[in-house]
Amino acid sequence: xxxxxxxxxxxxxxxKTARITCGGNNVGTKTLHWYQQKPGQAPxxxxxxxxxxxxxxxxxxxxxxxGNTATLTISGVEAGDEADYYCQVWDSTSDxxxxxxxxxxxxx
Amino acid sequence: EVQLVESGGALVQxxxxxxxxxxxxxxxxxxxxxxxxxxxxxxGLEWVSVIYRGGDTKYADSVKGRFTISRDSSKNTLFLEMxxxxxxxTALYYCAKDLICTSWGQGxxxxxxx
Numbered sequence: 001x002x003x004x005x006x007x008x009x010x011x012x013x014x015x016k017t018a019r020i021t022c023g024g025n026n027v028g029t030k031t032l033h034w035y036q037q038k039p040g041q042a043p044x045x046x047x048x049x050x051x052x053x054x055x056x057x058x059x060x061x062x063x064x065x066x067g068n069t070a071t072l073t074i075s076g077v078e079a080g081d082e083a084d085y086y087c088q089v090w091d092s093t094s095d096x097x098x099x100x101x102x103x104x105x106x107x108x
Numbered sequence: 109e110v111q112l113v114e115s116g117g118a119l120v121q122x123x124x125x126x127x128x129x130x131x132x133x134x135x136x137x138x139x140x141x142x143x144x145x146x147x148x149x150x151x152g153l154e155w156v157s158v159i160y161r162g163g164d165t166k167y168a169d170s171v172k173g174r175f176t177i178s179r180d181s182s183k184n185t186l187f188l189e190m191x192x193x194x195x196x197x198t199a200l201y202y203c204a205k206d207l208i209c210t211s212w213g214q215g216x217x218x219x220x221x222x
Contacts (some may be wrong), residue, residue: 001169033208033209035153035209042202042212042214042215043153043202043209043212044212045208045209045210048208048210049208054210054215079120084152086152086153088208088209090152090207091135093189095166096155096166096168097143097155097158097207099145099152099153099154099155101150101152102152102153102205
């Protein structure tokens with residue numbers, strides 16, 4: 001079955017840029033989505049179709065997807081960005097939805 | 109405004125059954141893909157099942173043959189029938205709209221324990 005691999009944690013100072021990766025075999029050929037989940041809350045879609053920002057998501061959030069790695073980039077990180085972030089694809093080979101293991105973003 | 113409200117979670121013994129519900133508003137569950145995702149305590153997100161617009165259904169290997177997803181258009185409600193529950197099914201169960209999960213409910217907690 002298809003696997004998405006994320007680093008367990010990423011730390012960044014306020015105002016800096018955070019990059020969270022999501023690795024998978026030829027993941028660049030799939031459409032990938034990113035979710036943010038704050039403690040005690042449901043996930044929220046922050047990037048869809050590799051790089052689209054849903055309404056209400058700040059421009060500081062951007063995404064890219066190529067080759068074997070997708071990246072969520074958060075520019076000018078704020079304390080309120082501290083959360084768990086998950087990548088997700090639909091694997092058409094197995095007809096299964098696949099989530100990455102999640103990355104905890106810590107704002108120092 | 110899209111809204112999803114789950115219910116039906118409970119404490120159940122191993123081998124038991126539960127039916128989860130997800131009442132939708134702001135759209136029709138029959139006009140969209142609908143997804144169940146779960147999250148075990150302290151763990152990541154795990155896809156459970158999806159029902160397509162046309163009614164076709166797909167399941168994660170871990171629940172196939174035990175769980176059944178369905179919907180009732182008249183009640184605009186999504187269901188997850190869970191049988192043969194195991195300790196490892198303990199999780200917060202979310203329903204979500206579409207394959208890209210554009211909207212989520214707040215979840216309902218299922219605890220499987222003796």
